[in-house]
Amino acid sequence: MKIGLPRALLYYRYQHLWTDFFCRLGHEVVVSPETNPQILAQGIWYSVDESCLPGKIFLGHVQYLIGKCDYILIPRIDNFGINEKVCVKLNALCDVVRNTFPFAPVLDYNIDAEKGKSEVRAFIQLGKTLAHSAHQSVCAYRGAADFARHVQQKEYAAQLKKLASSAPKILLIGHSYVLSDRCAGAAVARGLERLGACVLKADKLSSTLTAQTAAFNAPNLYWTFNKELFGAAAAYKPHLDGMVYVTAFPCGVDALAHEFALRRLKGVPSCHIVVDEAQGDTGLSTRLESFMDILHARRLAK
């Protein structure tokens, strides 16, 4: 079977788990290309106007994959446990796709830990759709999960090495699907690096460390992904010259989480970049340049 993975939203979090899982079961994986203006334009066309930018981009990728694979993987995640919620967009994603593209071959799995539907059970369900036994699926899942953890640790270790840099160290705080997407937030990292900054990303993290810091600093936050970002930011904070919050327009979860982080993570200069589909560069470079000027002036003053 050819399984299509839309390069958007959860792909950036689960790409290694998914790819390895399907490979272990003998399937081929097709990933849509990096977001480009055509994919974005398609996504905007198929989305409701009020959808967030990553949501629009997601539909563009789904549209791209239709006809190029046997199945398109679109998981449904409701929660990872009590007070471990995700954005409603991810609750509804496969239904949105089914209603937008009635003939799209959607392959889904369902995580709703509060109702006992854990990740491993979700992957058994997923394997069953592809005619694999529970035993096969569990083995593939365990192997893939180990592999994904290994990659994550490697990325985290690589980022820790960057802390020795003498350049101004700036932590980008934002969802992977915003920070890494070419038509969303990727320009922020690129712009800062061009200005001579050492860019770190809050989505490259050690899961144990961030869970501890987040639980300590933000006991009331119940969005799992934002908790992780917040925990990473708190853990990196002593090493940083600056923090840049990158949020997509109009993300409701981030709007709240950003305000929360501003109140809790004081003492390091920060700025907030909102990315939208208008794709204007001028405003972005002005903000990044002035932010770098602030960091340089602070260094000189010290």
Added chain:
Amino acid sequence: MNLVYLGVDIGSVSAKAAVIDAHNNLLFENYIFTQGDPVGAVRTVLNGLTDALKDKYRIAAVGTTGSARRLAGAMLKAAAVKNEITAHAAGALSLFPDVRTIFEIGGQDSKIILIENGIVSDYAMNTLCAAGTGAFLSGQAARLGTRLESFGALALKSETPARIAARCTVFAESDLVHKIQTGAKKEDIAAGLCNAVAGNFLNNLAKGKKITPPIVFSGGVSQNAGVVQAFARLTGEAVLTHKKARIFGALGAAILAKAAPHNSRYTFILPSARFITRAEECTRCENRCELVHLFQNGKIIDTLGARCE
């Protein structure tokens, strides 16, 4: 020949130029409207200075700022091409060395800049929306049939300002039409708009920021006495303005050019050189960057707008 430094600020609405001496004293300035033609604006704003400068001074360095800073910087071989925030702060600091907070409202953007020990410590800039900026005020002035220059004076006459929401230009406009239809006086509406601009600025941009006096208000809108008064009333602090506040950016660009390593070649030959820009969608990869090529006398001297490496 005395050495001087030139700062050029090409904004969305207006183009400004300032010339300073080695002690940051402002010698000459010029202010014109950009009228959608930044290349022409650079030429016009400098033409106005050429006669005064030509035989007596030599320009040692050029600095540019504003939304067309790269374009102007390439045309003038600038030593410093700086963003508006840093340039504005430098300009304001040269005239108000103790300033702690700068409010700046220009044609399309508004900024708050916080300063600690003479360096910028924090800033915020309007995002996604230009409600409550100069463009908004000039649009509403036209609707009221008032000239922008007399708008502030009109607002000061009001005793009972109308209540107008400026969180969104469109809503503000419907508020305003409603107020006109119910017979509110012109000066009350003008004052209401000034209050709305100041309130919108403080509630959105300055939200969560500590506003410490002395406060300096700059940018084109600072020439509007009604908005100045509204800021003073809402913050409970004296709000300082300067009659040259609209050229703070250009002044700052000149100061930053002086501080940057420089060896200027600018010799007033610009007005005779021919500059042309040509836009192009790059097709070499899927990013489809919108490139702008800048030609001087038919020779390409710079390309702007590339997102790829």
